[in-house]
Amino acid sequence: MWCVVCAELETWRLLARGGKKGATILLLISEVSFATSYASKIYVNLKVDYITSLIQKFATMSAGVQTIERSNVNNIPIEEEMFLNRMNIKELLDYDWSPELEEYIVIMRGETTKIDNRFGWYYISYNACSKKIEPVNGVYNCSICNKKCKFPLVKYKIHVKVKDKTGESSVVLFNVVAEKLLDTSAHKLFSRLSSSDNNDVPAQIQSLIGKDFIFKLKLNSYNLQEGLENFTVSKIFILVENLEMQYQSRKDKKGKSLLGDEKEPEER
Numbered sequence: 001m002w003c004v005v006c007a008e009l010e011t012w013r014l015l016a017r018g019g020k021k022g023a024t025i026l027l028l029i030s031e032v033s034f035a036t037s038y039a040s041k042i043y044v045n046l047k048v049d050y051i052t053s054l055i056q057k058f059a060t061m062s063a064g065v066q067t068i069e070r071s072n073v074n075n076i077p078i079e080e081e082m083f084l085n086r087m088n089i090k091e092l093l094d095y096d097w098s099p100e101l102e103e104y105i106v107i108m109r110g111e112t113t114k115i116d117n118r119f120g121w122y123y124i125s126y127n128a129c130s131k132k133i134e135p136v137n138g139v140y141n142c143s144i145c146n147k148k149c150k151f152p153l154v155k156y157k158i159h160v161k162v163k164d165k166t167g168e169s170s171v172v173l174f175n176v177v178a179e180k181l182l183d184t185s186a187h188k189l190f191s192r193l194s195s196s197d198n199n200d201v202p203a204q205i206q207s208l209i210g211k212d213f214i215f216k217l218k219l220n221s222y223n224l225q226e227g228l229e230n231f232t233v234s235k236i237f238i239l240v241e242n243l244e245m246q247y248q249s250r251k252d253k254k255g256k257s258l259l260g261d262e263k264e265p266e267e268r
Contacts, residue, residue: 110162
């Protein structure tokens, strides 16, 4: 029993470390369960030297839990978050980004017009690192981890065309965002496909076409420095029309105020 637990803990340490020394991970274990189809015995605090030394070691450690407060960014109400750094598509594409900028968050409203399936709507990933993997002779191997993947996962990667009154662009919905939006996993949709239609876009994904969303975009060097589109969506807000009207009203008033300030003073 102890060997299994220690082996699992060591596996988590290796995953957390990612090959870097000094990295740590905190495991909070509230319950230990044990299931078997055979008659088994469970030994608790077995009287052997190794277990005794472990008990003595952990007895000296503090069991207190430190509460870490969330950052102010995460405490912003949704009603405010969906208007921070708001840009339309033309502003997003034309903006002159600083070459020193590596990452930036932008909020954009757009209507989905098309599911771009040139790259497919899903990918197969290694469960340990979530990187895309391709089968070689029917075997999935991760080139990053240099390991064989016994249980490959199906994950979303949906390329979507969006438009507003100022232009058109493309965004990408990855697994976490797409799964929450569609309320189903990529694995479930994939398992329903037949071999003849595995390149077709499922109806659940097609149903997104023609809908208005507020996209929280996470711009990276791919977008900021290379000037390419396919912006990564980190969050999606459902449109609230009265909030949009209030935002537009504030924006119009601000624009009029700026125009008034720019007028030349009249002669008296």
